[in-house]
Amino acid sequence: MFARRLTTLCLVSFTALTGSAAFAGADKVAFPENWDKGVLYGTVDRHDIKQYRELYSTKAAVDAVKAGKPIPSGTVLTLVQYKAKVDDKGNVVKGTDGKFQKGDLVAYTVMEKRAGWGTEYKDDIRNGEWEYQVFTADKKPNEKANINGCFQCHKPHEKQDFVISLAKLSGTAPGAKPVPKSGTVVAVADFLFGPEKAEAKVGQPVTWANMDDSPHQVTLSGPNGRRSGVMLKGQTETMTFDAPGVYSYICGLHPNMKGTVEVK
Ligand code: HEC
Numbered sequence: 001m002f003a004r005r006l007t008t009l010c011l012v013s014f015t016a017l018t019g020s021a022a023f024a025g026a027d028k029v030a031f032p033e034n035w036d037k038g039v040l041y042g043t044v045d046r047h048d049i050k051q052y053r054e055l056y057s058t059k060a061a062v063d064a065v066k067a068g069k070p071i072p073s074g075t076v077l078t079l080v081q082y083k084a085k086v087d088d089k090g091n092v093v094k095g096t097d098g099k100f101q102k103g104d105l106v107a108y109t110v111m112e113k114r115a116g117w118g119t120e121y122k123d124d125i126r127n128g129e130w131e132y133q134v135f136t137a138d139k140k141p142n143e144k145a146n147i148n149g150c151f152q153c154h155k156p157h158e159k160q161d162f163v164i165s166l167a168k169l170s171g172t173a174p175g176a177k178p179v180p181k182s183g184t185v186v187a188v189a190d191f192l193f194g195p196e197k198a199e200a201k202v203g204q205p206v207t208w209a210n211m212d213d214s215p216h217q218v219t220l221s222g223p224n225g226r227r228s229g230v231m232l233k234g235q236t237e238t239m240t241f242d243a244p245g246v247y248s249y250i251c252g253l254h255p256n257m258k259g260t261v262e263v264k
């Protein structure tokens with residue numbers, strides 16, 4: 001009890017000292033008791049972290065997005081994380097449909113939008129009217145969760161109201177851009193860039209093509225890291241390089257996905 005109070009005090013004074021945004025807003029998000037009564041609008045096989053995920057939305061949000069309207073106040077999106085089933089060697093066991101299978105429930109990550117929320121955040125971090133929270137398998141808020149990280153990773157998706165899986169929610173995956181006839185092609189499949197070390201010529205296009213159900217986003221390393229658009233399944237993104245060198249990049253959505261392009 002005492003230790004706990006001490007931690008809280010430390011947190012408070014740390015925040016006061018650094019002046020950084022507090023994420024007390026997470027407390028506004030209650031455990032979504034009826035998450036499984038909502039709409040299951042997508043599942044994700046996360047090859048990178050061996051998880052199976054289910055995405056649930058309140059029905060009003062699905063109806064609004066399908067009708068081309070903004071996501072309404074009161075929307076709750078619940079991403080339920082499960083361990084993927086693995087064999088005794090730790091390899092994922094796929095079902096007859098080729099997809100991951102549900103193992104133990106790991107956590108619930110939740111985002112909730114309400115009119116008037118978010119005003120206390122600075123523009124460089126604010127995610128509109130959304131707040132984020134993580135709940136453990138026994139439905140308690142996870143006090144160790146990095147809520148700042150939620151805001152940072154979802155922030156670049158401002159154009160789609162910070163919802164990364166919006167295309168799944170609306171049931172539309174917009175048409176792919178054609179792959180240029182010249183240049184280098186890198187396939188993105190099972191959370192890997194292939195080839196991981198690609199080669200290209202100065203000024204020639206390098207095209208990434210996403211085969212995964214999960215979205216990916218090429219993000220060049222370095223201070224001014226150029227970002228491609230977010231690629232949904234079947235979509236491509238193209239970049240050209242004006243100077244020779246070895247360019248390393250990661251996926252902006254799954255930072256443990258890495259690749260390089262050697263430009264000659
Ligand atoms: C490294 C980037 C990253 C971070 C950090 C992150 N997310 Fe996400 N989030 C994603 C991606 C990518 C998806 C799309 C589904 C998938 O691939 O699992 C997603 C999807 C979601 C969704 C489903 C709705 C949507 O936007 O598609 C919720 C809810 C969510 N995240 C909550 C959180 C919470 C809460 C946190 C903080 C604890 C968090 N996220 C941190 C990348 C991130």
Ligand SMILES: [Cu+2]
Binds near residue numbers: 253254257
């Ligand atoms: Cu990715």
